[in-house]
Amino acid sequence: xxxxxxxxxxxxxxxxxxxxxxxxxxxxxxxxxxxxxxxxxxxxxxxxxxxxxxxxxxxxxxxxxxxxxxxxxxxxxxxxxxxxxxxxxxxxxxxxxxxxxxxxxxxxxxxxxxxxxxxxxxxxxxxxxxxxxxxxxxxxxxxxxxxxxxxxxxxxxxxxxxxxxxxxxxxxxxxxxxxxxxxxxxxxxxxxxxxxxxxxxxxxxxxxxxxxxxxxxxxxxxxxxxxxxxxxxxxxxxxxxxxxxxxxxxxxxxxxxxxxxxxxxxxxxxxxxxxxxxxxxxxxxxxxxxxxxxxxxxxxxxxxxxxxxxxxxxxxxxxxxxxxxxxxxxxxxxxxxxxxxxxxxxxxxxxxxxxxxxxxxxxxxxxxxxxxxxxxxxxxxxxxxxxxxxxxxxxxxxxxxxxxxxxxxxxxxxxxxxxxxxxxxxxxxxxxxxxxxxxxxxxxxxxxxxxxxxxxxxxxxxxxxxxxxxxxxxxxxxxxxxxxxxxxxxxxxxxxxxxxxxxxxxxxxxxxxxxxxxxxxxxxxxxxxxxxxxxxxxxxxxxxxxxxxxxxxxxxxxxxxxxxxxxxxxxxxxxxxxxxxxxxxxxxxxx
Amino acid sequence: xxxxxxxxxxxxxxxxxxxxxxxxxxxxxxxxxxxxxxxxxxxxxxxxxxxxxxxxxxxxxxxxxxxxxxxxxxxxxxxxxxxxxxxxxxxxxxxxxxxxxxxxxxxxxxxxxxxxxxxxxxxxxxxxxxxxxxxxxxxxxxxxxxxxxxxxxxxxxxxx
Numbered sequence: 001x002x003x004x005x006x007x008x009x010x011x012x013x014x015x016x017x018x019x020x021x022x023x024x025x026x027x028x029x030x031x032x033x034x035x036x037x038x039x040x041x042x043x044x045x046x047x048x049x050x051x052x053x054x055x056x057x058x059x060x061x062x063x064x065x066x067x068x069x070x071x072x073x074x075x076x077x078x079x080x081x082x083x084x085x086x087x088x089x090x091x092x093x094x095x096x097x098x099x100x101x102x103x104x105x106x107x108x109x110x111x112x113x114x115x116x117x118x119x120x121x122x123x124x125x126x127x128x129x130x131x132x133x134x135x136x137x138x139x140x141x142x143x144x145x146x147x148x149x150x151x152x153x154x155x156x157x158x159x160x161x162x163x164x165x166x167x168x169x170x171x172x173x174x175x176x177x178x179x180x181x182x183x184x185x186x187x188x189x190x191x192x193x194x195x196x197x198x199x200x201x202x203x204x205x206x207x208x209x210x211x212x213x214x215x216x217x218x219x220x221x222x223x224x225x226x227x228x229x230x231x232x233x234x235x236x237x238x239x240x241x242x243x244x245x246x247x248x249x250x251x252x253x254x255x256x257x258x259x260x261x262x263x264x265x266x267x268x269x270x271x272x273x274x275x276x277x278x279x280x281x282x283x284x285x286x287x288x289x290x291x292x293x294x295x296x297x298x299x300x301x302x303x304x305x306x307x308x309x310x311x312x313x314x315x316x317x318x319x320x321x322x323x324x325x326x327x328x329x330x331x332x333x334x335x336x337x338x339x340x341x342x343x344x345x346x347x348x349x350x351x352x353x354x355x356x357x358x359x360x361x362x363x364x365x366x367x368x369x370x371x372x373x374x375x376x377x378x379x380x381x382x383x384x385x386x387x388x389x390x391x392x393x394x395x396x397x398x399x400x401x402x403x404x405x406x407x408x409x410x411x412x413x414x415x416x417x418x419x420x421x422x423x424x425x426x427x428x429x430x431x432x433x434x435x436x437x438x439x440x441x442x443x444x445x446x447x448x449x450x451x452x453x454x455x456x457x458x459x460x461x462x463x464x465x466x467x468x469x470x471x472x473x474x475x476x477x478x479x480x481x482x483x484x485x486x487x488x489x490x491x492x493x494x495x496x497x498x499x500x501x502x503x504x505x506x507x508x509x510x511x512x513x514x515x516x517x518x519x520x521x522x523x524x525x526x527x528x529x530x531x532x533x534x535x536x537x538x539x540x541x542x543x544x545x546x547x548x549x550x551x552x553x554x555x556x557x558x559x560x561x562x563x564x565x566x567x568x569x570x571x572x573x574x575x576x577x578x579x580x581x582x583x584x585x586x587x588x589x590x591x
Numbered sequence: 592x593x594x595x596x597x598x599x600x601x602x603x604x605x606x607x608x609x610x611x612x613x614x615x616x617x618x619x620x621x622x623x624x625x626x627x628x629x630x631x632x633x634x635x636x637x638x639x640x641x642x643x644x645x646x647x648x649x650x651x652x653x654x655x656x657x658x659x660x661x662x663x664x665x666x667x668x669x670x671x672x673x674x675x676x677x678x679x680x681x682x683x684x685x686x687x688x689x690x691x692x693x694x695x696x697x698x699x700x701x702x703x704x705x706x707x708x709x710x711x712x713x714x715x716x717x718x719x720x721x722x723x724x725x726x727x728x729x730x731x732x733x734x735x736x737x738x739x740x741x742x743x744x745x746x747x748x749x750x751x
Contacts, residue, residue, distance in 0.1 A: 171650025176659045187644075187651040188637050195652070 006077035020048070021068035021079055022055055032057065032081050033090065035097075035119055036157030037069040038206060040167070042464060042529040043486075043513060047162040047206075052155065053093045054119065057081045065089055094123045099134050100180075101209075102152050108210040109148075113524065115208035116155060137180050144192040145376050146199035146215055146369040151183050153211040160184055160203035160212060167513065168487040170319065172197040196322045196584075200315035200487065200511040201369030201393075201520015206527070214369050214521060217390040218400050224361040224389070225268045231353065232361040233271040234264050235341045235420070238279060239367040239431030239516035240394050242538040246523040246531075247398035248408045253534030255542055258413020263401050264365075265414060274416045275364065276423030278341035279430045279439070281560070282312055283551035285577050286334040286436075287443045288568035290506055294479075305330050307482065307497060307504040310436050312336040314374035315511030315520075317581065319487050324494055325585035333578040337430065338364050338371055339380050341420065342387025343576040348564045349420060357385055364391045367431070367519030370511065379579055393521025422556040425456075425542070425549030432536040433485035433515035434461040434468065437508035441472055441481070442550045449475040456549050462540070464514065464533065467493055469504070482507040485515050597636045606631060607639055611646035618647045621657055625664055634668045670705045670712030672750050675729040679718035682726040686739070690726050691715070693740040697747060710750070 002017045008025050015024045025032050036052040050070035057068045060078035065086065068079075080086065098120060105111050139151035156175065161184055164173040172195040176185050186195035204212045224232050245254035264272045289308065296304045309331040311317055320331060335343065342362050350360050364371060368391075374380070375388040392400070401408055416422070426442050429435030438461045445453055460470040461481065466489035472479045482497075482504040484490040490509040496502035512518045517535040518525065525531040548554060565573045599607075610627045614620035624643055629635050635658050644651035658664045676682075676691045691702070694713055698706050705712040721727050724736025728746065735746055 165650060165653070171652055174650060174652035174656035176652075176656045178660050185652070187640070187655040189655075196650075 004073050004075045004077075006073050006075070006079065008079040009081055015073055017073070019073050021057060021059075021066065021071050021073055021077075024073050025057075025068065025079070025081060030081055032068050033119060033122060034069055035115065035155070035208060036159065038157075038159045038162065038527055040513075040527040040529075043167065043466075043527075045162065045166055047157070047159045049158050052097065052157060054090055054123075056086060056089055056093070058083050058086050091123050091125060094120055094125050095128050097155055098125065098128050099131055100136055101155065102136070103131075108153070109213040109216065110153075110207075110210035114210060135180075137183075139183055142191045143215070144197070144199070145373040146371075147192060147197070147201065147204055148213050148215055149185075149192060150211055150213070151185070153209045154183055155209055155211075156182060156184065157208055158184060159206040159208065163202040163206055164197075166488070168198070168200060168202055168511070169491050170196055170198055170200070170487060173203065198315045198318035198322070198487065198511060199370035199373045199520075200319075202512060203520075204369060205520045205522070205524060214393055214396065215372055216396060216399075217372070217392050218396050218403070221363050221390050221392060221400070222403075224363070230359055230361050231270050231355045232268070232363060233273055233345060233349075233420075234269040234363045234365060235273045235275040235278070235338070235345075236260060236264070236365045237275045237338070237367055237371075237431065237516060238428050238435075238539065239519060239522065239535070240365050240397070241542070242431060242517055242535040243367065243522045244394055244398060245408075247395065248401075250409070251534070252525075252531040253538040255538045256408075257542065258415070259408060259411040260397075261416055262411040262414040263404075263406050263408060266406050266411075267400060267404050269363070271417045271420070272414075273341070273345075273420035274423050274427075275337045275341055275366075276427035276430070277420045277554070277556065278337035278344065279312075279427035280424055280551035280554045280557045281340050281344070281577065282334055282337050282430075282436075283426060283439050283443050284557060284561070284568045285340075285573060286310065286312075286332045287440045287447065287551070289332050289334060290440060291444055291448055292569065294505060307507045308332050310440075310506075310508045311579075312430065312436055313509060313511050313516075314338075314368065314370035315487070316490060316509045318370060318373070318584075319490065319511060320494070321582055321584040323491065323585070324498070325583040327494070327498065328581045328583060331581065333580065335380075335577055335579045336371075336374065337427075338366060338374065338388055338391065339579070340577050342375070342380065344560070345420065346382070346385075346387055347576060348560065357382065361389045362387065364388050365394065365397045366391050367394050367516045367522045368512075369393060369520045371521075394519075394523060395521060398523070419556040419559065422554060423546075424551055424554050425544065425546035426551045427554075428543045428546065429539055431516045431539045432462070433510050434463065434483050434508065435515065435539070436510075437461055437481055437483060437506060439551060440506070441479075443552045445472070445474055446550065447552065448477075451475060453550070457544075462536075464529065464536070466513075479506070480504045484508070485510040485518075486513040487511050597638055599638050599642075603632070603639075604642060607642045608646055611643060616646050616648070618649045621647060621649070621654065622661070625654075625658060629664060634665045636666060636668075665703065667703065667705050667712070668709070671710050672730050673712045673714060675714045675716045677717065677719055677725070677727040677729075678715045679722070681718075681722035685725040687726040689740045690728065690738050690743060693743040694728075697744060711747075 003014050004017050005014045035054040038047040048070045050067040055068045056065035058080040059066045142149035164170050241257040245256040261272050311331040345362050346357050371391040375391045380387045426439035438458045468483040484493040514532040518532050640654045644654045678687050728735045728738045
């Protein structure tokens with residue numbers, strides 16, 4: 001490999017040619033401040049438009065300052081990263097960025113967690129010259145069911161564009177216009193709702209300012225909690241427990257299941273339940289559907305479509321409704337765990353508690369922004385009353401805990417309520433890529449073969465590679481499984497299936513890189529894949545510690561079928577736990 | 592950017608596809624494709640951009656991004672009589688802006704727009720090489736020299 005030698009801040013370093021000054025400095029432990037730059041680590045994707053210029057450095061013999069994030073090292077280069085000229089330039093650049101940025105930091109949704117704010121502090125900006133006469137660019141605020149675009153706060157770092165186009169291949173966002181009116185927007189500057197946006201929220205997760213934020217549902221939750229006529233219950237998704245602690249200064253991968261339950265009870269929820277219960281239920285329905293389709297396929301039924309695709313991820317559902325509208329009969333018809341929980345809560349549980357549907361408020365805590373949209377879908381409402389009333393993200397839950405002034409770190413562990421709080425290890429691993437299909441395999445194997453699983457851990461299904469495949473031996477019947485996480489990878493996998501290049505019996509897709517642990521509603525990880533790995537490890541740790549690790553062995557699931565549903569895929573189960581998909585491919589994108 | 596909704600005819604769609612094909616449906620040729628499409632249609636309505644996006648297999652947001660970045664591209668059809676006011680240095684110092692303002696006032700459109708009846712569109716250009724006649728206005732191919740704000744309505748009258 002060709003290398004170059006250079007000097008940075010009087011220190012020699014040798015790096016492979018093609019390395020940027022920023023990365024070479026990092027090797028020396030020199031931290032150059034960056035704002036628009038984003039490094040997605042293991043994904044080998046960098047956002048380096050060189051647009052913000054905060055990372056400028058002085059290069060000897062070069063007239064102007066160089067943006068270190070997008071300038072490659074050269075042999076014999078002499079770089080200085082913090083001369084007076086550099087420091088002054090950075091501050092001036094920051095002042096110019098701020099001159100066209102709203103000054104409502106105190107009440108901004110991103111306040112306290114804003115990279116722009118942090119950078120202003122770091123660069124010592126105390127004054128924004130000329131702001132009294134400076135014109136500001138303004139844009140209409142765009143409210144979608146999941147995401148709010150307040151583009152007055154956009155600094156054109158274009159990280160969202162990298163996530164939307166390069167990582168997710170959704171293509172909803174692009175930089176449009178030029179100069180003062182330049183902005184990142186959907187085609188024809190329409191609202192997000194009219195674009196192919198899947199609400200995966202990866203744009204929100206990387207936005208360094210308050211330009212892209214989630215719809216905050218916590219005020220509505222607080223209002224419901226304060227209403228004495230309402231019974232308010234909460235369900236928490238598998239991935240929350242492995243990440244929530246980060247919002248309270250804990251190390252990534254700290255499991256806070258017990259503290260989270262205690263906090264939710266203190267906030268005032270009447271019952272604290274677990275989406276994991278519904279994840280077990282999903283496995284019962286999806287697993288049965290898989291076996292049913294598989295058996296019919298093996299018996300030569302030409303009408304049966306394989307592979308079966310998982311359908312628990314609402315970002316993924318939105319994506320295939322837009323991009324694979326010719327394959328709408330391929331995904332499992334099983335609802336997502338969030339929606340299964342809502343449907344069971346507002347029928348089975350409401351009956352048990354003698355609470356009227358309208359008086360039962362179901363709140364979900366999700367690592368996800370697409371879940372907000374999913375909860376509002378018309379097919380998940382009965383006479384206008386949604387199965388899930390409000391879906392809040394992990395970040396919103398953290399805000400809620402802080403707002404209620406709860407000392408999270410000191411909380412003693414508590415257990416979920418029953419019956420909808422009991423779950424197995426199979427449900428917990430839904431939170432990591434490969435987890436849903438592993439959970440399905442654990443149950444489908446035993447149901448299909450009538451034999452006990454020889455092993456519980458399917459390491460061949462785990463990992464962080466974007467597209468994975470494995471063959472699982474169902475006692476002589478090889479089952480071929482595909483896994484993709486990140487919508488760009490899902491697109492590749494599905495295109496291979498569509499063209500007949502790939503043949504699988506079952507495919508798991510999660511819209512977000514890493515699965516739900518890397519969801520758009522999780523504490524910000526800034527592309528650091530070690531955080532995702534720590535969260536995944538925590539999920540698998542909780543699975544290993546669970547006394548029951550197979551969904552069909554969950555005694556409360558068994559009871560639910562005995563008392564209420566009959567058997568998986570029964571008429572009642574079909575009515576409550578299954579759904580259908582819509583063709584959004586030809587949606588009119590014009591005004 | 593404001594725009595109008597159009598219904599493309601079958602042969603228009605075929606023409607756009609043909610243009611894309613000339614450039615091997617290569618996303619790297621987006622600007623060339625748009626260039627050709629605009630010279631054919633006169634402008635680039637949303638519907639045309641949609642087809643280009645599908646043919647080149649890129650997001651329509653990207654196509655729109657390029658269309659709005661380059662001032663050469665327009666999403667508005669030119670009027671029957673395109674009006675161009677020279678705002679080059681010579682014309683500018685001799686009062687082109689006041690002339691432009693008068694056109695804006697009478698036609699009630701901004702630069703880059705077309706009147707609702709499709710008759711006039713208003714644009715600016717930089718120097719037609721007739722600085723001695725500054726300020727210069729062009730309507731279609733016809734050049735008007737030493738235009739004063741008062742003369743604007745007389746020019747427009749010629750096209751009624």
